[in-house]
Amino acid sequence: MAAEPRAIRTVIVDDEAPARALLRQYLGAEPGLEVVGECTNGFEALKQIGDLSPDLVLLDVQMPKLDGFEVLELLEKPPAVVFVTAYDEYALKAFEVHAVDYVLKPIGRERLAEAIRHVRERLAAPKAEAPRAASLATAARAPGRFIERVLVKDGVNVHVIPVERLDWIEAQDDYVSIHAEGKSHLKPQPIAEIAEGLDPARFVRIHRSYVLNVERLARLELYAKDSRMAILKDGKQLPVSRAGYARLKEMM
Amino acid sequence: MHPLLMGRLRQALYFAGWIGIGALLAAVLGALTPRPIGQTVLFIAPLALFYAFACLSAWWVCRANPLATTSPERLLAVIAGASVQAAAMWVALGALWAIALQEVAHVGPDRIGILRDVGVLGIAGVVLYAQSMAGHYFLLSIEAARTAERRILQSQVAAREAELRALRAQLNPHFLFNSLNSISALAGGEPEAARRMCQLLGDFLRTSLSLGARESVSFGEELSLAERYLAIEQVRFGPRLAFEKHVDPEAEHCAVPPLLIQPLIENAVKHGVADRVEGGTVRVEAHVRQGVLEISIENPRDPAAPPRRGHGLGLANVKQRLNTLDPETTRVDVLRENDSFRVRLTLPAIGNGEATAVRAAAIERNQDDHGR
Numbered sequence: 001m002a003a004e005p006r007a008i009r010t011v012i013v014d015d016e017a018p019a020r021a022l023l024r025q026y027l028g029a030e031p032g033l034e035v036v037g038e039c040t041n042g043f044e045a046l047k048q049i050g051d052l053s054p055d056l057v058l059l060d061v062q063m064p065k066l067d068g069f070e071v072l073e074l075l076e077k078p079p080a081v082v083f084v085t086a087y088d089e090y091a092l093k094a095f096e097v098h099a100v101d102y103v104l105k106p107i108g109r110e111r112l113a114e115a116i117r118h119v120r121e122r123l124a125a126p127k128a129e130a131p132r133a134a135s136l137a138t139a140a141r142a143p144g145r146f147i148e149r150v151l152v153k154d155g156v157n158v159h160v161i162p163v164e165r166l167d168w169i170e171a172q173d174d175y176v177s178i179h180a181e182g183k184s185h186l187k188p189q190p191i192a193e194i195a196e197g198l199d200p201a202r203f204v205r206i207h208r209s210y211v212l213n214v215e216r217l218a219r220l221e222l223y224a225k226d227s228r229m230a231i232l233k234d235g236k237q238l239p240v241s242r243a244g245y246a247r248l249k250e251m252m
Numbered sequence: 253m254h255p256l257l258m259g260r261l262r263q264a265l266y267f268a269g270w271i272g273i274g275a276l277l278a279a280v281l282g283a284l285t286p287r288p289i290g291q292t293v294l295f296i297a298p299l300a301l302f303y304a305f306a307c308l309s310a311w312w313v314c315r316a317n318p319l320a321t322t323s324p325e326r327l328l329a330v331i332a333g334a335s336v337q338a339a340a341m342w343v344a345l346g347a348l349w350a351i352a353l354q355e356v357a358h359v360g361p362d363r364i365g366i367l368r369d370v371g372v373l374g375i376a377g378v379v380l381y382a383q384s385m386a387g388h389y390f391l392l393s394i395e396a397a398r399t400a401e402r403r404i405l406q407s408q409v410a411a412r413e414a415e416l417r418a419l420r421a422q423l424n425p426h427f428l429f430n431s432l433n434s435i436s437a438l439a440g441g442e443p444e445a446a447r448r449m450c451q452l453l454g455d456f457l458r459t460s461l462s463l464g465a466r467e468s469v470s471f472g473e474e475l476s477l478a479e480r481y482l483a484i485e486q487v488r489f490g491p492r493l494a495f496e497k498h499v500d501p502e503a504e505h506c507a508v509p510p511l512l513i514q515p516l517i518e519n520a521v522k523h524g525v526a527d528r529v530e531g532g533t534v535r536v537e538a539h540v541r542q543g544v545l546e547i548s549i550e551n552p553r554d555p556a557a558p559p560r561r562g563h564g565l566g567l568a569n570v571k572q573r574l575n576t577l578d579p580e581t582t583r584v585d586v587l588r589e590n591d592s593f594r595v596r597l598t599l600p601a602i603g604n605g606e607a608t609a610v611r612a613a614a615i616e617r618n619q620d621d622h623g624r
Contacts, residue, residue, distance in 0.1 A: 015526070016430070016488045022437035041529045064529045064554070086429035105433040160556055 007034040008119065011052060013045040013068070014060040014084065019105065023058055023084065026112050033116065042066025046074055046158060054079050056119050061085040066151070066158070072097055074153050080122050082115045146199040150178060152185040159185055163202070167216050168238060169194060171209040204251055206230055206244035214251065254311050255391060267304060273380065274300035280372055285365040295353060295360060295369070299346050303377065306338055307384035314388040331385050339377025346373040411576045424518060427484075428453075434487050449487055456480040463510040471538060471545070472504030478517045482534065485521050492531025493521065503538035506545045506601045509573055515566030516549045516595050523593060524551025545601040550594040567595065574599060 010033055014020050020038050027035055037052050039045040042065040049057060049071075057079050061068040068085070072078055083094045086105040094102045100122050101115035150166065152159045161180050170177045171191035178185045187194075195203065195211045206212045218233045220240065228240040240248065256266050277300065278292045313334050317327065350366040353359050361369065431453050438446035459477050463469050475497070482495045517534065524532040532552035539546050567586065574582040574597065587594040 016434070017490050018434040018437035018488060019430075022433065022440070025437070025440045043529075062526065064527050086426045086433065105429050106436050107433060162556075 007032050008056050008116075008123065009034055009036045009052065009054040010056045010058065011035075011037040011039065011045070011048055011054040011079075012058045013039045013042075013063070013071070014058075015040045015063045016060075019060070019084070022107060023112075026107065026109050027116075029109075030113070030116050042068075042071045043158065045071045047156065049075060049079065050156075053077070055123060056080045056082065058082050058084050061087060061090050066160075069093065069097065070151055074151055074158060080119050082119065147197040150187070150194070152178060152187045154185065161185070163198060166203070166213050167232070167234075168213060168236075169211040201251070204244070204247050206248060207239050207241045210238050210244075212238060214248070220245075220248070254308055255395070256308060256311075270300055270304040277372065277376060281369055284368050284372065285361045287361055287365075291359050295350060299342065299349060299373070302345065303338075303342055303380065306342065307381055309338070310334065310381065310384040310388045311391075314385055314392055319389055319393060331382055334385065335378045335381035338381040339374050342377040343370045343374045346370045427518070430488055431484055438487075445487070449484065452480060452484050452487075456484060460511060460514070466510050468507040469510045470504060471499075471506045471508050471547070474508055474511070474513050475499060475504065475536065475538075477511075478513060478536065481514070481517060482521070485525075489521075489525055489531060492528075493525045494531070494533040495536075496533055497536045499536065499538040500540055502540045503545055503547070503601070505603060506540065506599075507603065508545075508547075508599065509577060512570060512573060512597070513547060513549060515569055519566050520549055520551035520593075523553055528552065528554050540601045543601050545599050546596060547599075548594055548596040550592060552591055553588075553593045555590050570595075570597070 010027065012020050012023050012027075012035060014023070020040075024035055024038075027033055033056075036054055037048045039048050040063075042063050045057070045059070045063075046066065059068040059071065059081055061083060062085065066074070068083060069090075072081060081094075081097075081099045082101045082103060083090065083099050084103045084105065084107065088104055091102045101118050103111055103115050146163075148163060150161045150163065152161065161178065165180045167179045167181075169179065169191060172186070174190070175186050175188050176191050176194055178187055191205075191209065191211060195205050198211065202214060203211050204214055212230060212232075216232045216234070218231045221229045221231060223229055226242045228245055230238045230240050232238065256262050274296055278289070278296045281296065282289065282292045313330065317330050319327070322330070347366065347370050350360055350369060354366070360366065431449070435446050435449050435453070438449060456477065459473075459480065463473060463477060479495070482493065486493050486495075513536075517536075520534045524534055535548075535550040537546075537548045537550075567584070571584045574584060577599070582597075582599045585596040585598070587596065
C-alpha cells in the first residue's frame with residue numbers, strides 16, 4: 001500500500017489578521033495541506049521559514065520591515081511561493097522570482113484552489129535547479145529603477161542598509177564585502193550583480209573588484225601611466241582601472 | 253489695430269457720426285457768417301474728415317494713461333493737453349485751408365469771417381477731442397472688464413480641473429480591494445462584523461462621492477469622513493491602528509476644499525501603521541487662531557524605512573490644491589522627525605457659507621498678479 005503523501009506544510013505571511021483568517025479558512029478545505037505557521041511581518045517570516053522549512057509560503061508583498069520580495073531574497077532555500085496581494089503591479093516581478101502563482105485580493109476560493117493545484121504540480125515535478133534568490137531579486141527590479149537598500153543576513157540578524165549609507169563594495173571571491181558607516185558586511189553575491197542594481201548616477205564600478213559611492217570620493221591621484229588611486233574622504237585608497245577611470249570621467 | 257477700425261460696421265457708424273458733426277459745424281458757421289451752403293460744405297468737409305482721423309489717436313493716448321493707474325489730476329491734464337494740441341492743429345489747418353480757398357478760388361468769407369470760423373474750429377476741436385478720449389476710455393474699460401471676466405472663468409476651469417485630477421488620484425483602489433478581502437474573511441465566522449464593515453464601506457464611499465461633488469465642505473464633514481475611513485482600516489489592522497483627535501469646535505465649522513485631508517490620512521495609515529510592526533497612532537489636530545485654521549496630521553514613522561514609491565504624491569496633491577485655492581493665505585508645512593511625520597495645513601478660517609465668494613476673490617487677485 002502506498003504511503004499517504006506527505007502534507008504540504010504551509011506558512012501564511014500577512015500583516016492583516018482578517019486576511020490571514022480568510023487564507024486559513026480556504027486552506028482548511030484543501031486536502032493534504034497543513035498550515036504550520038503564521039507571520040505578521042517580514043522579519044518574523046524570515047525566522048519562521050528558516051525554522052520550519054515549509055514547502056509553501058503564501059506571501060503578502062507590502063508588510064512592515066521587509067516586503068515579500070525582500071524576504072524571498074534573503075532565504076537561502078526558498079520554498080514554493082504564492083504571492084497574495086491587493087496590488088497587481090508586482091505580478092511580473094513575482095514571476096521573475098519564480099513565484100508559483102500570484103493571487104489578488106479579494107481572494108476567490110476558486111482562484112486560491114487553482115494556485116494550490118499549481119503548487120502541487122510544482123512540488124511533484126523534479127526539482128529544477130533553483131536560481132539563487134539574490135540574483136532573482138536583482139532580475140526582478142523594474143527597469144529604470146534601482147535598489148534602495150541592500151539586505152545582508154548575518155546569522156539570525158538582517159542588516160538593512162539604505163544605499164545612501166554605502167561607502168564602497170569590494171569583491172572577495174564569491175562574496176562582496178559591503179562597507180557602510182565604518183563597518184563591513186559580507187554577502188554571497190557577485191559584484192557585477194550588485195553593481196547592476198545600483199543607480200549608475202551614484203555608484204561607479206571603478207575597478208574589476210570595486211564599486212564606489214561617488215559621494216565619498218575626495219580626489220583622484222595618478223600613480224603610474226594608466227594607474228590611478230581614488231582617495232576617499234575618510235582617507236581610504238582604492239585602485240582605479242583604466243576602464244573605471246573612463247566610467248568615472250563619463251559620469252562627472 | 254484701432255478697435256474702431258476693426259470691422260466694416262464700426263467704420264461706417266463712426267464716419268456716419270462724423271457726417272452729423274460736420275453738418276452741425278456747417279450750420280453753426282453758416283449762422284455766424286452767412287454764405288452760400290456750398291461754400292460752407294467745401295470748407296468744413298475736408299476738415300471734418302481730417303479731424304475724424306485725428307480723434308482716433310485718442311486711443312493711444314488713453315492706452316498710455318490707463319484709468320486704473322493714473323491720478324485724477326494727471327488724467328485731467330492729459331485730456332486737456334491732448335485736446336488743446338489736437339484743436340490747435342485743426343485750427344492751423346483750418347486757417348490755411350480758408351486762406352487757400354480765398355486766394356485760389358476766391359470763395360469764402362472775409363478776414364473777420366475766417367477768424368470767426370477758426371474760432372469755432374478751436375472750441376469744437378477741444379470739445380470733440382475730449383469727447384473722443386472719454387469715449388475711448390469707455391471702450392477700454394469695457395474691454396478690460398471682458399478680459400477680466402474671461403480670466404476668472406479660465407482660472408475657475410483650471411482650478412476645477414486640478415480638483416478633478418486630485419480626486420481621481422485619491423480614489424485608492426487598493427483600499428477597496430483590501431476592505432473587500434476583510435469582508436470576505438469576516439463573512440465566514442463573524443457575519444455581523446462583515447455586515448457592519450459593508451455598511452461602513454458603503455457609508456464611506458457615499459460620503460466621499462457627495463463631498464467630492466461639492467465646491468467646499470466644512471472641516472467637520474471632512475473629519476467624519478476620515479473617521480469612517482479609519483474605522484474600516486481598524487478592521488484590517490486591529491489594535492495596531494489607533495486614532496486621536498484634538499479639534500476645536502470652531503475649526504469644525506470652517507470651510508475646506510473637499511477631500512483635502514483624506515490623502516494625508518491615508519498616508520498616515522500607510523507609513524505610520526501599515527509599515528510598522530507595532531502599528532501607531534494617527535493624530536489629527538485642528539485649531540483656529542486669529543482667523544487662521546491650522547490642521548495637523550501626525551503619524552509615527554520607521555526611521556529605517558526607505559522612501560517608498562508613491563510617497564509624496566498625496567502630499568503634492570494637497571499642496572497643489574491649496575495653491576489653486578490661494579497661494580498667499582494657504583501653506584503646507586512638513587515636519588519630518590526621526591520617528592514622526594507631521595503635515596500642517598494653514599488656511600484662512602472662513603465659515604462654510606462665505607467660502608465660495610472668498611475663493612472667487614482670491615482667484616481674481618491671483619489673476620491680477622499673473623497679469624502684471
